[in-house]
Amino acid sequence: GLTAAAVAQGLGISERSLHRCLAEGGGAGHSATTFANALAACRMQVAQRMLADARFDRLSVAQIGLRVGLADASHFVRLCRRHLGGTPGALRQSRG
Structure with missing residues (x-):
């Protein structure tokens, strides 16, 4: 699972700093977001890219969901x- 803590650690910042940067929205003209929404x-x-590409037609919708990190097909x-x-x-x- 991709988490805010893991991303913050990878960036060399605190988790709180990551959340604060996302909440600030990245500057003028950008709306604030959360880590969950950005992810x-x-x-x-x-x-969207996978569904638009015929090379991925061999994968079911559920398999595409898994590949993008979503284990629950309905989600x-x-x-x-x-x-x-x-x-x-x-x-x-x-x-088509």
Whole structure:
């Protein structure tokens, strides 16, 4: 599991500093975020690329969810709807 503590350690900063930087939103014109929201957004960017690429058609939707770090397929579907505007299956079919 990717955690805020592990990311902060990798960056050489405290976990509190990581959370504070995310809460500040990175400057003018950017909205504040949380570690969980930033991680979900990154996971959805990768999932979107995988669903759009025919080379990943051999993988089931659940397998793509696992590859982006989501063990629960229903949670993956909910995040896709929220972040990408549709279910993984619909996103895969719409690329045609």
